[in-house]
Amino acid sequence: MTDGLAQIANGDRRGQAKGLADQVTDQVGQIILGKVTEIKLAFACLLARGHLLIEDVPGVGKTLLARSLAIALGLDYRRIQFTSDMLPADIIGVSVFEQNTAQFRFHKGPLFTELVLADEINRATPKAQSALLEAMGEQQVTVDGQTYALPNPFFVIATQNPTHQIGTFPLPESQLDRFLMRIRLGYPPEALERILLSGDDRRDMLDDLTPVLASRDLLELQAAAKHVHISAAILDYTQALIRFTRESPELEVGLSPRGAVDLIAAARCWAMINGHAGVHPEDIKVVFGPVAGHRLQTRHDAHHTAPNIAAFVLDAVPVP
Amino acid sequence: MTTQHTAADRRTETPDESTGQLLWLVFAVLVAGSPHLLDLHPWVPVTVLAITGWRIIAALKRWRLPSIWIRAPLTLLGFLGVLFSYRQISGLGAGSALLLIMVSMKLLETRGHRDRAVVVFICYFLLFAAFLREQAIWSAGYLMAGVLITTAALYQTARVGTVVPAPRAMQMAFRLVLQALPLMLLLFFLFPRVPGPFWSLPTASGRATAGLTNEMTPGDITELARSNQVAFRVRFDDAAPAPAELYWRGPVLTNFNGRTWTMQAVEARSELLERAPAAGAAYDYELTLEPHRRRWLLALETPATWTARFATLSSAYQLVNTTPVDRRMSYRGRSYLGQSLPAPSNGYQRARMRIIPAGTNPRSAAFARDLRARSTDDRAYLNRIWMHFRQQAFYYTLTPPLLGTHSVDEFLFDTRRGFCGHFASAFALLARAAGIPARIVTGYQGGEKNPLGNYWIVRQSDAHAWVEVLLDDQWVRYDPTAAVAPERIEFGFDAAMDPRALSGSGLLGRHSILNRLALSWDAVNAGWNRWVLSFGPDAQATMMSFVGIRNPSSRYLVVAMAISITILLVIIGLLQRYFGHPRQDALQIGYQKLCARAARAGRARRPNEAPEEYCAALCILRPDLATDIRRLFESYVRLRYDGPVDTHRTREFGRAVRRFRPRSAPT
Missing domain, CATH: 1.10.8.80 (Magnesium chelatase subunit I, C-Terminal domain)
Incomplete structure (x- = not known):
């Protein structure tokens, strides 16, 4: 197995990783126009088992990028919209007392997904933010002394608005450090924006996307990167x-x-x-x-x- | 997120030089310029300070630098300004003024590393030129510090973007200078020397000089400044004579016009006297004379031999140099204490030394005639005058009253206050009035012994005047000051002025801590003069003879210098190879060669450029070479980054680079 992985990186099959990456970029690139570098960076970030922070003004396609990546990579995807009245339990899940068994049972929150989109993470209070960030560091959550493993692979793509906008809690440096990369999308080039304006709704186009990878492939690529x-x-x-x-x-x-x-x-x-x-x-x-x-x-x-x-x-x- | 900026974008984003680098440059300019600033026309320092000040503010406030249309007239104006105020462009004053103006103008256009390097190198030159102004040891220390600071500025400005903290830059500069030290010593010892220091530029004339002059008018002086400036230093080979015996012979004044004594024009060599046979105790010494811009040299009475190359002994037994002493010179001498001087053989000379202008100082003349009539012979008469000075109420003072036309009359009979010049003048006049040939000898009396260096310091305040009288065909020394203030002769100048100094205590006394410190400092200075500044051809020859080479020629020295510098560099190279950073590998050398050749074809690689970026830029510049360039760069990147070291393919790469000979860029 290890030899095979080494081959992906070094040997004749080196082109394979590049080919897969190009396919992913192609797929996502159909939705997000003119952002090849950013898409590839996002993909590289996930391959390095890192979490990604996308910082930009609303409406440039942050959410769309996360969703299309999830589809192209064949990952479960869930979105958590962060708000200022959010509590950690809303993210992680909650233990509920069940009358018939007379026991507490843990109801998993939206965090238990392969790819989590933490939308507008800086709208939540630091308390809610930290619940997420703990999960990002350990790839597990602890509730009432009980530890629950998060799925593997597990990625967080967080988006945030520029910090000077109203109603935001800026992430402290220590928490920023948990993100492997921070990227910005920016406006699309004018010619491509014209295609965007004249073409179909991007959200509908998501349905046409086909997964390029299975999540097993992703794990293999992650391992191969180490070689x-x-x-x-x-x-x-x-x-x-x-x-x-x-x-x-x-x-x-x-x-x-x-x-x-x-x-x-x-x-x-x-x-x-x-x-x-x-x-x-x-x-x-x-x-x-x-x-x-x-x-x-x-x-x-x-x-x-x-x-x-x-x-x-x-x-x-x-x-x- | 776009990371692939074009090169042009980056240049505008980050300023090419940080404010820190500019401050270092300005600092270096001011440090290197300040030894010159005070000696120049006042408009030069004002301009330099104004321009540098403006430049700093401009950097802080991010103003635009002036365009060529402003800089060019300013430069021309500076040049003309120097030309008009100095009437020349070369020479120390004009040269340093021009350099300073230009270097400050250069600060207005420091755009790249090259400009900054130019400023730094001018700073080095300014520091070197400052040594022409002042060669004292403190000055050498300052200039050494200046070299360190300038080197630190060079280090700082050669960096891209930012400066390192000052202590680290200074540490680096110190290391660099230290590495240059062996080379410096080699050059110092082996560089062929010309007689005299090679920095003997004509210095500014008309500078006030302290010390002896070729004339003396005691009546005009109301206050004699006490100058502690060193006149010369003397090192006796064996024991020194007693302080009271230390008469340092200088200008001899023979012409008298009633008020002023002046030096006789120096005779031609043919008129020189035969030397007197040696008699009395011999003393050998080495005398280092500070420059005084006059032609005479000083010697212990009575001089017999000397090693000063261009000096002759005049008929008045005065050592005269052919040229003014405008740099420190040192010579050896031998003198015989108690040897009398031979009298002039011709009657004309004798007659001259009896002249008193008619009608001057009538009271003195009458007094002399009266006293001579009551004396048995000349010697008894002179002793009577001596006793007169001793017994009457004469006072030794440095602030004598002003005297009128008949100055000796007024001094002898009215004021009775004066210093050595007054007493010598009156004594000589009284002798002449009685028909005895007499002249005044000026020079120095005494000196201060520096026990730390075992030598004597003679200062300007030790200047003295005494009288020589012709008795029985021999010159006899009379020092009338000794009659009035014997402590001046016995214990020196300070004792005459301040009795407390004799007690040997007190902060300012002769044996106080302050004085000891001053003496130590003087010893250091004397060593500096002797071993560094006076390191001429003779000292060089002496040093070479220690290693067994006698009288090396200049050519020999140059060859020796070249050989030893080569050996030194080889040693440094070997040391660096074994103890320094690891040597660059073959791949790195090949890549550097590739970049050098590519630079000829297109443009040079910027240090921050990755191989792929550079390759892409080159391919755009030279589409004709694109295939070769891409192939070479790709194989370099593959060898360097894609796997372990591959010696065989590295060698192949090296060969491929050598085969790559692009024609230079089509214009």
Whole structure:
């Protein structure tokens, strides 16, 4: 089995991972137009067993992206709409006393799904947010001393509105750190938006999507990503980037070791779905922004936004 | 989320140089410029400070830098300003003014690393030029610190984007300078020396000089400044004579016009006297004379031999140099204490030394005639004058009253207050009035012994004047000041002025802590002068003879220098190979070669560019080479990142790179 996985990454079947990824991108790309990089990043994020945060203004297709990914990957999908009066039990589930058995029975909440869309996560109070985040870290929940395992694979795609909008509770840094990537969608290019306007309703088109993968395939790909080669040169480059974020006087905090591990994991998956046998500097550069952007903070945030911080760091560090 | 910005986007997003880097540059410019600033025309420092100040504010407020249409006239204006205020463009003053103006203008257009490097290198040059102004040891210390700061600025500005904390930059600069130290020492010792320091630029003339002059008018001086400036330092080979015996002979004043004593024009060599045979106790010493911009040298009485190359002994037994002493010079001498000077053979010279202008100082002349008439011979007469000074109420003071036309008359009979010049002048006049040839010798008397360095310091405040009188065909020294204030001669200048100094206590006394500190500092300075600044051809030859090379020629030195520098560099290279960072592997070397060749074909790789990005950019620039370029870059990436080291294919890659010889970019 392990040999087979290694083959996916290194050997003749390396193209297979790329082929699957391309199919997923094609499928989702039919719904979300002109966002190939973002779709591939989202896919890479799930392959790296990470959770994804999509931050953007309402209406650019955040929910649609999550739903179409779920369909293309053949995953169970449930959506939790976060509101300000939400309680942890609304997410995790609740123990109910049953009269006929005279016992408490746990009713699983919407969290027990392979792919959870936590919509507008920053509308909920920190208490409700933390219930979700605990599940994200451990892939299990504990209610009344009883531990329940969450399904495998288990992904959370959270969306949030830009934090300056009214009625939001911004996620603290420690919880932001739980997300492997944060991406933004942005408006579609004008030509593609024209197709969007003239075409069918995207929601109806979801019904036409066909799953590309079974969830077993996904697990296999996840395992295969670990066999993507990491050379000494790429470790040098990664460490140079990390060192720079920690030493630069422009930045408030540098990248944590967890952030660094996540960076390598994400770069491996990105390399795999692009058909590389090893991680190339370019792979690091592409995933650096989504992985590190939300974990870094400038000293004077006035003129550096997240992609700018990443670009600033990538500009400053030479590639060996 | 778009991560693939184009290169142009990135350039506009992040400023090319951070404010921190600019501040480092400005700091380096000010540190390197400040030794010059005060000596230049006032408009130069004002302009430099205004431009640098504006530049800092502009950086903080993110103003736009001036365009070429503003910079070009400003540059021209600066150039013309220097030309008009100095009437030249070369020379220390004009040169440093021009450099400072231009380097501050350069700050207005520091766009890339190259511009910043130019500023840094001008700073190095300014620091070097500052050594031409001041060669003291504190100045060397300041300049060394300046070199460190400038190196730190070079390190900071060569980085992309941000600066590291100052202590780390300074540490790095220190390491760099330390690595250059062996090279510096080699150059210092082996660089062929020319006689005299090679930085002997003509310095600004008309600077006020302290010390002796070639004339003396005691009546005009109402306050003699006490200058602690060092006149010269002396190291005796053996024991030194007693302080009272230390008469350092300087200019001899023979012409008198009634008020002013002046030096006789120096005679041609043919008129020189025969030397007197050596007599008395011999003293050998080495004298290091501070520059005083006059032609005479100082020597212990009575000089017999000296090693100053261009000095001759005049008929008045005065050591005269062919050129003014405008740099520190040191020479060895031998003097015989108690040896008398031979009298001039020709009658004209004798007659000259009896001249008193008619009608001047009538009371003194009458007094002299009267006293001489009552004396048995010249010697008795002179002793009577001596006793007169001793017994009458004469006072030694540095703030004598102003004297009129008949200055000696007024001094002898009315004021009776004066310093050595007054006493010497009056004594010489009284001698001449009685028909005895007399002249005034100026120079220094005494000195201060520095026990720490075992040498004597003679300061400007030790300046003195005494009288030589011709008796029985021999010159005899009379020091009338010793009659009035013997402590001046016995214990030195301070003792004459402040009796407390003799007690040897107190904060300012001769033996106080402060004085000891001052003496230690002077010892350090003397060592600096002796071993560093005066390291000329002679010292170099001496040093080379220690390693067994006698009288090396300049060519020999150059070859030796080249060989030893090569050896040094090889040693450093070997050390680095074994202890430094691991050597780059063959793949890395191949990739660098590939990038260098590709740079010729298209453009250079930016340091932050990944191979794939660079390859893509090149393919757009040179579609004709796209296939080759893509093949080479792809095989590099595969070898470097996709698997373990593959020596065989790395070698193949190296060969492929060597075969890749693109023609330069079509224009």
